[in-house]
Amino acid sequence: MKSIVLVGDGMADYSVPELGDLTPLQVADTPNMDFIAEHGRCGLAKTVPDFMPPGSDVANLSILGYDPAQYYSGRGPLEAASIGVALDKDDIAFRCNLITQRDGLIVDYSAGHISSEESRSLIDAVDSKLGANCKFHAGVSYRHLLVMKQGERAVCTPPHDVVGQPVNDVMPHGDGSNTLIDLIIASKAVLENHGINKRRRQDGKNTANLIWPWGQGKAPSMPSFKELYSVSGSVISAVDLLKGIGKYAGLDIIDVPGATGYLDTNFSGKAAYALDSLKMRDFVLVHVEAPDEAAHMGSIEAKIKAIEDFDKKVVGRMLDELGEYGDYRVLVLPDHYTPISVRTHTAEPVPFAIYSSAKKADGVDRFDEFAAKEGIFGFVEGYNLMRLLMDDKREL
Template structure:
C-alpha cells in the first residue's frame, strides 16, 4: 500500500459575498478534489487542540500524527531542524522575519506595512541576513538565512517565557502593543531597533525601492522554542516516508520524525511555486520504495495572509490540477494506494490570519467505486454535511494509515 497526503496550507475560508457567498475552496474549479471527496470519505478534523495558537506548526504536527499537547516545543526549533541547524539543549530559537515597517521616528509608533517585505527573494534576503550577522551576531546570537522572508535566530541560554506576536497577525496595525514582552524582551527589542537603523539603507533595499518594491527594513522576532524530540514515523506507523515542502517549518517536523526531506527545484512557498514538480517528486519517492509521502503547499496560506482573493482561488486550482491530479494519475500504476487531501487550518481572507475551526479532509482508496455524488465536493460545507468529525486531530493519521473510517 502506498500513502500520499496532500495538504493545502490555509485553503479553508469563510463565505465571501464577492464570489456569491461561496468560499474560495467551493468557488474554485477543483474536479480532482471534488471527485476524491465524492468517491471517498469526507469530514472535518480539529487540527488545533484547545488552548493552542492555530499555527501551521501545531496543525501540521497534528496532521502528521503527533499530539501537540505532548510534543510541541515551539515553532522556530522545528524550522531550525528543517534548515539543518544544529541545536544545543540550552538554545532558544526564534523565527526572525524580514518585515517592512513605516517610517515614524519612534519605533513603537511604526506600522506593520508588510510582514514579508513584498515576498523578498531568498537571494536578496541572504545578503541582508549576512549583514545582520556581521553587525548583531556574536557568541550569544546567531542568525541563519532561510527562504524569502523566513529566517532564524538562535539565542544561547536565552529566555523562553516570552509573549510574542506573529507579524502576519498585525498587518496594518501600529506595532507598539505587539512588541516582545517578558524576560529578555528588552534585548530583543534593542536588536529589532538596531536592525531598522541599518537595513533600510542596505544596497539590496535601495535597489528594491528603485524597482517600486517594499524594503525589508526590520527584523521581527516571534515563535520561540526549544529543541524538539519526536518518535520516528517509521516506528509509530511502520512506514518509510518523505516530506516535500518549500518551507522549513514543515520540513523540520518531517525531519524530526525521520522522514526524508526532498528539495524540489522552483519550490518557493508562494503562488509561483513548482506545483507539478512537487507531485512528480512524490511519485519518484514512491517508485523508489517509500511507502508514504507528505506534500505541503504553502501558496493558499500566503494569499490568505495578503488578502488576495484571486490568488487564493488560483492557488487552490493549481493544487487540484498540478498536484492532486498528477499524483492521482501516477498512483494508478501501484497495486494499492490511499490518498488524503486536507487543509491544516483556516486562513480567512477577511481576517488575514489563522483560525482554529475544524478543517475539511477527504480520503480515497484505490478500488472504491465512484459514486458520482454531485452534491458532495471538497469544500467546507460538504465536510460539515457528513456529520463526521475527528476531534483529536493527531488521530486522523491513524485512521488514514489503518483504513478505519
C-alpha cells in the same frame, strides 16, 4: 499500500460576500478534490487544540499524527532542523522574519516576498553587526532564524497577524523580551541603508528594514514516523517548518526545483517528485503554501487560482498516475483556515477527505468546508487522521 497526504495550506475560508456568500473552495474549479470526496470518505478534523495558536506548525504536527499538546515546543526549532542548525539543550530558536516597517507601522510581513539571495546578504549583515551574543541563520525568502540563550517565555506576535499596526504596540513583551526589543530596534540601522534595500527602494519594492523574531522554543523530542506507523516516507514542501517537522519525524526531505512557498511555486514538480519518491517509499506528504499566502495578501482571486492550481497540478497529477503503484489511499485537506476577511490563521476544524482504491465511499459529492460535515468520519481529532489513513480498516 501507498499512503499520500496532500495539504493545501490555508485553503479553508469563511463565506465571502463578493463570492455570493460562498467560500473560495466552493467557487474554485476542483474536480480532483471533488473526486476524492465523492469516491472517498469525509469529515472534519480539529488540527489545532483550543489552547494552542493556529499555526501551520501545530496543524501539520497533527496531520502527521503527533499530538501537538505533547510534542510541540515552538516553530523556531522546527525551522532550525530544516536548515541544518543543531540546537544545544539550552538554545532558544526563533523564527526571524525580515519585514517592512514604514512610518512606524508594520506594512509587510514578508518584505515583498524578498528573494532568498537578497535576504541572505541582509541577514548576514545583521548577524555581523548584532550577533555577539546570538546567532542569525539565513533561511528562504523572508523566513530566517535567530538562536540565543534567553527569551523562551517572551510573548512574541507573528508579523502576519499585525500588518497595519504600530510597531511599538506589538513589540515582544514579558519575561526576557528586552533583548529581543533591543535587537529589533538595532536592526533598523543595519538594514535601512543597506545597498540591497537602496536598490529595492529605487525599484519601488518594499524594503526589508526590520527583523521580527517570534515562534520561539527549544528542540522537541518525538518518536519517528516509522516507529509509529512502520513505514518509511518523505515530505515535500518549500516551507522550512514543514521540512523541520519531517526531519524530527525521521522522514526524508525532498527538495523540488522551483518550489518557492509562494504563488509561483512549482506545483507540477511537487507532484512529479512525490510520485517518484513512492517508488522507494510507502508514504509521502506534499505541502503547498500558495493558498495561505494568497489569503494573507487578502486576494480572493489569487486564493481561488492557488486552490485550482493545487487541485489540477498536484492532486490531479497524483490521481492520474497513482494507479501504477497498486492499492493506495490519499488524504486531502487544508491544515487550518486562513480566511480572506481576517488575513490570518484561525482554528476551526478543517474539511478532509480520504480516498482509498480499496474502500467504498460515504456519499459526499464535493470537497468543501460544508459538504465534509456530512461525511462518515464526522469530527476527528487532528492527530488521529494519520491512524485513519494508515489503517484502512479502522473506524474512529
